[in-house]
Amino acid sequence: MQEQYRQVAGWIRDAKKIVVVTGAGLSTAAGIPDFQSSTGYYDAHEDKHYSGPDVLSKWFFQQKPEDFYRYAKEKLFHPEARPTAGHRFLAGLAADKDVIQLTQNIDDLLEQAGAEKVVHLHGRLNRTYCPVCSSMGRTVYLAPDDVLEDRNGILRHVYQLTFTDAEYHIVRPDIVLYGEELDPLVYFEAVRACEEADLLLVAGTALGVYPVADLVKSFTHGVGKHSVYLNLTEPPGDFYFNAVLLGYIDELVLKLEKEKGRLS
Ligand code: OAD
Numbered sequence: 001m002q003e004q005y006r007q008v009a010g011w012i013r014d015a016k017k018i019v020v021v022t023g024a025g026l027s028t029a030a031g032i033p034d035f036q037s038s039t040g041y042y043d044a045h046e047d048k049h050y051s052g053p054d055v056l057s058k059w060f061f062q063q064k065p066e067d068f069y070r071y072a073k074e075k076l077f078h079p080e081a082r083p084t085a086g087h088r089f090l091a092g093l094a095a096d097k098d099v100i101q102l103t104q105n106i107d108d109l110l111e112q113a114g115a116e117k118v119v120h121l122h123g124r125l126n127r128t129y130c131p132v133c134s135s136m137g138r139t140v141y142l143a144p145d146d147v148l149e150d151r152n153g154i155l156r157h158v159y160q161l162t163f164t165d166a167e168y169h170i171v172r173p174d175i176v177l178y179g180e181e182l183d184p185l186v187y188f189e190a191v192r193a194c195e196e197a198d199l200l201l202v203a204g205t206a207l208g209v210y211p212v213a214d215l216v217k218s219f220t221h222g223v224g225k226h227s228v229y230l231n232l233t234e235p236p237g238d239f240y241f242n243a244v245l246l247g248y249i250d251e252l253v254l255k256l257e258k259e260k261g262r263l264s
Helices: 004-013 056-063 065-076 085-097 131-135 144-148 184-196 214-221 249-263
Strands: 017-022 040-045 048-050 098-103 117-119 125-129 173-176 197-201 224-230 241-244
Touching: 004 131, 004 197, 004 224, 004 241, 004 249, 017 214, 040 065, 040 224, 056 065, 065 249, 085 098, 085 197, 085 249, 098 184, 173 214, 184 214, 214 224, 214 249, 224 249, 241 249
Parallel strands: 017 098, 017 197, 098 117, 197 224, 224 241
Antiparallel strands: 040 048, 125 173
16 A cells, blocks of 8 residues: 555656646645535525536526525635645645646635645635626626625625616626536636646546536546545446545545655
């Protein structure tokens, strides 16, 4: 077992370019639940339960923006969360390497840990914008607190006056909802990063969401490249990694850190 950590530490040392793909499991230790553990949203008016993915859909946001923000505020938005060992380890790789972080996470914990090249494949929850104004060539980003803070018991501030005095538009979170495509420029950047890297570290993702899972799968077929999966549970059966390290990320990276220290 220790042998495997040493091998991965060696790949990290020898890699010229590293691409890191992360998911919700990276941030659970910081107090942000992953999607598999999400309890979803119960609508008392309809006596209906919506799953996490239901709420994070384009349809739900269009139909029920106020409920969406209520859910986002209660379940998704964690301004108090701070990076843990996993974030610090991954961010710290860039001290002596060319590293790009492709994250599915909508938090900013990698940035807080000092990571510079972070591509948010599914966007970021810490900002919102008005789609109508953006389509007119003017993007107005609002601080999430302006949207999420509940005043007078209702989410009136969901409807922000953003462009003309005459119209109120619904601002939306800067995240990719189910039923929407990834931003093609962002996806292209991720594809290029995977093509150029010789080591892939995948951490805290069930690899159940596409096209991110496809990026990972293509990489693992690359010749002369290494791929490593760090997660609590096994990867899906059709993914073939050179090394699979199972356990809590914060504990796995401590072991890797130790082996890195021994190698240097
Ligand atoms: P998931 O919740 O699907 O998977 C998280 C994975 O992390 C699971 O395999 C857990 O076993 C594992 N895990 C949880 N805590 C861990 C820990 N401390 N250490 C190690 N592993 C841990 O989350 P994602 O794969 O990120 O999309 O989900 C991908 C996308 O689905 C999300 O970005 C989101 C979601 O719907 C959108 O919002 C568009």
